[in-house]
Amino acid sequence: METATLRVEDLARAADVSVDTVRFYQKRRLLPPPVRRGRIAWYGDEHADRLARIRDLQQRGFSLAVIRRLLDGELDAADAAVAAAVATAAAGTDDPGDEGVPLTLDDVAAGAGVPAPLLGAVVQAGILVPRTVDGEERFAPSDVDLVRGGLALLEAGFPLSELLSLAGRHDAATHAIAEDAVRLFDEHVRAPLRAEDLGDDERAERLVAAFRTLLPTVTTLVAAHFRRVLLEVAQAHLEQVGEPTELAAARAEPGWGAA
Incomplete structure (x- = not known):
């Protein structure tokens, strides 16, 4: 050299x-x-x-493992394009040109109005997941809203230890389901596209388009299903243990019984 x-x-x-x-x-x-x-x-x-x-x-949100494969030429045009789309979504934006400035833990703490040591516990529990930028842990701007949501639960009276335990169990279950969802995408969307006689650019465009269509669709379906199940369980619990005044107030709410 x-x-x-x-x-x-x-x-x-x-x-x-x-x-x-x-x-x-x-x-x-x-x-x-x-x-x-x-x-x-x-x-x-x-x-x-x-x-x-x-x-x-x-x-732009790429993990170091994907970066190494990109730099070594191990990803073809289609997989590189979908990797970019995944990285953009993971960075908390749908605009490839606006990935947002990566935040430090202190930045997230200041933006959400919570002590940094509390966030450290959340990170250690695997609920708030940083990515490595220049060898240091950084967070997406959207993580500020995530932390604010968690803070609202704490302010409502949820004990931190039990909330972290619940979040950890939810995270483990969600990972297992997400792995199956990715496998389905790979087998029934990516593999057929790669088998078609397409140019590299067209294959990449169609693969990214499929990902960008399916991600919000699946996210909406999962969120709607979880909301419905949560309301069903809450209603059943309240029917069993609720005081008459609590039941009357709950039944007066729009959507009661329609979960």
């Missing part, structure tokens, strides 16, 4: 990342190995360009 003239400190400074981040990316095989002259490792334009590309992809 003729342009390998930078030490790791110089490369990190030029890319505006830490030396630890550079080494972290090397460990994850996101960066090619440096040129070694004696005991010194030298980096060049290839590494600087790769760091810039990694930062761009991270800010």
Whole structure:
């Protein structure tokens, strides 16, 4: 590598990342190995360009695993396009050009008006999931609204420990269902499209269009079903244990008995 003239400190400074981040990316095989002259490792334009590309992809919501496959050319045009659509949706926006600025934990805490240590417990429980940007944990802007919703439950009287336990069980069950849903998409949407005699661009466009149509549809169906089941259980419980005044007030609500 003729342009390998930078030490790791110089490369990190030029890319505006830490030396630890550079080494972290090397460990994850996101960066090619440096040129070694004696005991010194030298980096060049290839590494600087790769760091810039990694930062761009991270800010668009790609995971490091997907970034590595993209950089190594392991994803074809169709899968790269749907990966971009998934990353955009995961970043909390439907606009590929407006991914939002990744937030630190303190940013989310300030935006939601909650103590950062409380959010730390939520992250540790796996309910609030960060993504890695420049080797550091960052959150989507939409996570602020998620935290505000959780805060409303706490203010209503839910104990934090029980709320976290409930959220953890819901998360585990949701992951299992989501894995089945992704498998169905792969088998019945992605695989047939890949088998058709289509150009790369058309296949990519149709795959992304299918994803963007199905994601909100499935999300709406799941939310509506959960709401109906929750209301059915709440109504049955109130019918059993509710006081007469509670039952009268509940029955006066629009939609009572129509869950």
